[in-house]
Amino acid sequence: MDAKIDEIMDAITDAIMDAGMGARMEDVIMDAKLEAIMNEMMNDANLRALAAELWQRERRGEIWRRIATIVPQEITSEDRKSRMLPLAIRSNRAEVVEILLQQGANANKKPTNPLWIDPIVRCQDETIIRLLLDHGADIPSVEILFGNHPSREEVAILQRLKCAAGSYLSEKARSRRFLIRRLRCAFEKEHESMTQAAQAPTGPTGDWALGFETDPNTAWDLGIQTLKCLHSGQLPSSLNETLLLLGLVKSMGPIVGGTNSDQLELEFLDDLPRWQILYDEDPPALISFQEALSKFWFVDVTSWQRESHDADMIVKTLQHFKHVAQEFFSLITAYCGMSHMSDVNAWETLAAHAR
Numbered sequence: 001m002d003a004k005i006d007e008i009m010d011a012i013t014d015a016i017m018d019a020g021m022g023a024r025m026e027d028v029i030m031d032a033k034l035e036a037i038m039n040e041m042m043n044d045a046n047l048r049a050l051a052a053e054l055w056q057r058e059r060r061g062e063i064w065r066r067i068a069t070i071v072p073q074e075i076t077s078e079d080r081k082s083r084m085l086p087l088a089i090r091s092n093r094a095e096v097v098e099i100l101l102q103q104g105a106n107a108n109k110k111p112t113n114p115l116w117i118d119p120i121v122r123c124q125d126e127t128i129i130r131l132l133l134d135h136g137a138d139i140p141s142v143e144i145l146f147g148n149h150p151s152r153e154e155v156a157i158l159q160r161l162k163c164a165a166g167s168y169l170s171e172k173a174r175s176r177r178f179l180i181r182r183l184r185c186a187f188e189k190e191h192e193s194m195t196q197a198a199q200a201p202t203g204p205t206g207d208w209a210l211g212f213e214t215d216p217n218t219a220w221d222l223g224i225q226t227l228k229c230l231h232s233g234q235l236p237s238s239l240n241e242t243l244l245l246l247g248l249v250k251s252m253g254p255i256v257g258g259t260n261s262d263q264l265e266l267e268f269l270d271d272l273p274r275w276q277i278l279y280d281e282d283p284p285a286l287i288s289f290q291e292a293l294s295k296f297w298f299v300d301v302t303s304w305q306r307e308s309h310d311a312d313m314i315v316k317t318l319q320h321f322k323h324v325a326q327e328f329f330s331l332i333t334a335y336c337g338m339s340h341m342s343d344v345n346a347w348e349t350l351a352a353h354a355r
Contacts, residue, residue, distance in 0.1 A: 085101070085107070088100060089123050089132075092123075092124070094128050097128050097131055098131050101131060101132075101134075101135045107135040107136050108137055126164075129165065133169060135340045139161060139162050139165055172337060176336050176337055176353060177353040179337070180349075180353040183251075183256070183332070186252060186254075187219075187220060187247065187252065189251065190248075191220075191244075191247055191251075192216070193296075194243070195214045197295045198212040198292070198296075207288070208288035208289075208291065212240065213244060219244050219247075222244050224347075224350065226242075226248075227325055227328070227329065230245065230321060230322060230325035231325045231326055231329050232322075235278060235318065239279075239288055239292070242275060243292055246268075246272070246275070247296075249268060249328060250297070252328075253265060253328075256328075256331040257331065258335075272299055272301055273304035274320070274321075275289065275321075276301060276304065277314060280314075290302050332350070336349075
């Protein structure tokens, strides 16, 4: 009996994986692939127990747990994941919805079946609604969903959803603003320390200290802009930009790094000597950079020995800096709940919410 159930479970799983948009669990069970098996079960008294056990397994979510295991490994098409998403929503399988969205399913993919109302509207699971909103799902208008003459019930359904979504998104925005402000406060504290060190009379102080940006607002804007440029492969154009970028990374690392913050600190220190490559052709700027690191973070990089002076080594180092900027930006967006945003929107949000 167990072997027969497992065979049927496999068939159901395959049918769900191939289901078009608009399928429901009941519809999938009656898929052509399974119709013969199900008819046999219903007509044979010895198999009715199998049918009862099968439905018990479906209600316990075993089919969906199996699908949740299969999706990351075997489902590579984003379109196929998007087609599976409405079915997972209607079956209230939050864990599968989350996996599909994380794996690239489109939260705004609409069902092709005109009889199927937009899944997010009919969804009663708050966790699923929040997952969809987190991944950019739109709330459609009444007219799009129900036509020009919606019933009172249909209007009420959509109003309840919009109210809940608005409340959640406002909460997310407030939370995001708080998190971004926390990052800025950490930078401002680091920047204050850097400013005091630049103005301190002890130790060597060159012209770089006189030109160091002391205004915290301008320093933040310049640091973020430099990180954004490096993210796209453009190197800092001035010593000020390099120093403020490093201050930004050093201050944010312990916050966005989480359990890996100690590792980020070590990587930050290990990378400091490599930044000297930017000033190969400008000895005075190189000396200023070395003095700044000594005063800011008590780091001596003058004894660093480069592996090579050829062009290939320089290109690899610059590619490394770009990769570091991209990884660090990913940490920031993950920490602030912006991973689902496009890079353009994330940069704009980072700038706007830090005010």
